[in-house]
Amino acid sequence: MYIEFSEEQRMLKESAEKYLNENYEFEARQKIVKSDSNYCSTQWQTFADLGWLAMTFAEEVGGFGGGALETMLLSEQLGVNLVVEPYFETVVFGGQLISAGASDEIKSRYLDALISGHCQVAFAWSETKHHHAMSDVAMAASVSGDSILLNGSKTVVLNGAAADVVLVLLRTAGERGQSDGLSLVLVDADAEGCVRRSYKTYDGRNAAEFSFSNVNVPLANVLGEQGSAMELLAPVVNRGILSLCAEAVGAMSALVDATVDYTKQRKQFGRSISRFQVLRHRMADMFIDLELCRSLMLATAWKLDHSDADAELTLAALKAKVASAGKFIAHNAIQLHGGIGTTDELKIGHYFKRIAAINSQFGSRDFHLARFAQLSQK
């Protein structure tokens, strides 16, 4: 398997690199993070104008037909520049769910707006004390006639503060612990009875707690088959995990570069600290881990695009490896910077927090190791 990027893919990579390196420097990023909404609508509009938001949608709905590889290329660069705008939540997750599961009418209402930069999406699934598996959802909704009534609450809904629409995972049948019986419902964030409490997250992004009391939604807002949300979700989750891991790889590569640079400049005991062998070896190990992750990332993207039988196995390996490598690289980037690495002023710690946030979503290392073990027995 040798992955050669197409001309379009190379252009996407170069355009993302060029635009973000010129317009999304760390200082600019920090300004956005410290603003009230910690989200920049001008940036987002530019992402739309550059075609990034459309990239991975089918041509019929106004996209460019990109797949996992395009998602990966863009996500990696978003990771390098620590972009806080919700590409992951709105496009990779929300957009793909709408595009795969919504009726034509809903698609034309929301997807056009999303692709042109005018609609933000959040995926609301996790519940207090139950936030490690989607099958662990208990919030139930009742269906009567052609409408559906929502009651309950969702916690730490990422991009929840900015969201115009929320995709709520809930039960129309079965009980907590079962994969069957889950439905995904599109709800307008300002629908009557839908209340959110917005806040920022440690990685400089936004989220909200949502509560729903007697929120009435047309049955047509159910994405995919009622009671079979997991079927709709599976491929989107897979691509989502790839996207998060690619972002982490971008962050890790920036950390390795910054640490190598810093240790060459920083002098203690009359020489650059990069001369100390223990630090040289540490950085060599950081580099090794980064490249191992990159290999798994490329393989996973390729396998997802080709619906390869091993795609999920490779994905589990990737998420598990990114978890340990991400920690190793981020922890040591701080360690090798010394005191300055623990400050808000340097970008090092912000990469660390983003990597920590990525590690806390869609399965820990232990979770994906277990999944890997299970899949490799098949």
Place this chain on the structure above:
Amino acid sequence: MNDNNFRAEVRAFLQEELTPELKRAGELMTSVFADFDATMAWHRKLYQKGWVAPDWPEAYGGTGWTLNQRYIFQEECKLSNAPALLPMGLQMLGPMLIHYGSDEQKAHYLPRLLSGEDVWCQGYSEPGAGSDLASLSTSAVRDGDDYLINGSKIWTSYAQHSNKIFCLVRTSKEGAPQAGISFILVDMDTDGITVEPIVGLDGRVEQCQVFFDGVRVPVANLVGEENQGWEVAKYLLEFERGGHNFTIDHKKQMAKIRKQASEEYDADGCLWRDNSVFNARFAEVAVDALALEYTELRIKGALNAGGNPGALSSLCKIVGTETGQRFNEISMDILGPQALPFQIAALEPDFEGELIVADYALTCMPEYINNRAATIYGGSAEIQRDIIAKRVLGL
């Protein structure tokens, strides 16, 4: 008094004096420091009881307790969530002054330190002098009966709350760098001192940069002789590095993880405490914590017999901090996305609003973040390993 009776006496005192507000400050600790006001309120209570400096000789205000009793006291305080006292004065400066200070210095500074009237910060590190402390360049130049100090100190913990700072300054450029350093006590409100806060990764301020611009300090504020400061500084560092019982920190961390694991559910919808992978991982770290506990006890035994911990204190610093960091990682995995909400206002003990996530989730991320510094300050993990290599293994 036997240890059990002693423990009962400590518990009775804590029961009485550790108010809910003070406990809250202890619960909300996300680094080695607690909320400043709560810390000093607790400091004064212990002072009134005569228990503020158990590690000091009795003649200077210590308690005369045995090592065991001192350990029990620390353990009971920590596990009942008392806010930690500031170590810069009580653990570092005090014992050093007792050893090196002049009679006037002892008579003047020690009582004020004990009562909490003076709050001290530690001015060692500089932008250009971290691990290589001896290369420090903040200068003190003799001018009559004063020194004129110029330069800056960085990473000075709680400088924003302190009225005094003890500093290492350069009084000579002759000979080895260590030979031109002096130890001096400075009033923070002297003209020419400015304090710039440094925002940490958790979004809060604990460290500062302190600038000295022609700061005039009496020569009488030197501790020890001019150019003898390195010896004084090293004596103080022994107290900074030794004397800390990491085991007690680990017990507090383990109690918190057990609580999380008995309330939160894993991906199979089972409580974490019934998850065998989690249990194995937790046990693996707990085994290292236990091995460290017995190492600390061994050191205590050696001290009791009049010995010296030597390089074992480097071992404790390495294993103590790295084990603590591993516990943080376990908590992060249990809490998943629940660790992400950024609600720093709720980390203030007097916060009365509504929490976004459970109490034990609120502190998880900032603890994880702040604890990365534990392998950097007080001699980094690399420097400590070097000490073992050189002093123990003779390399």
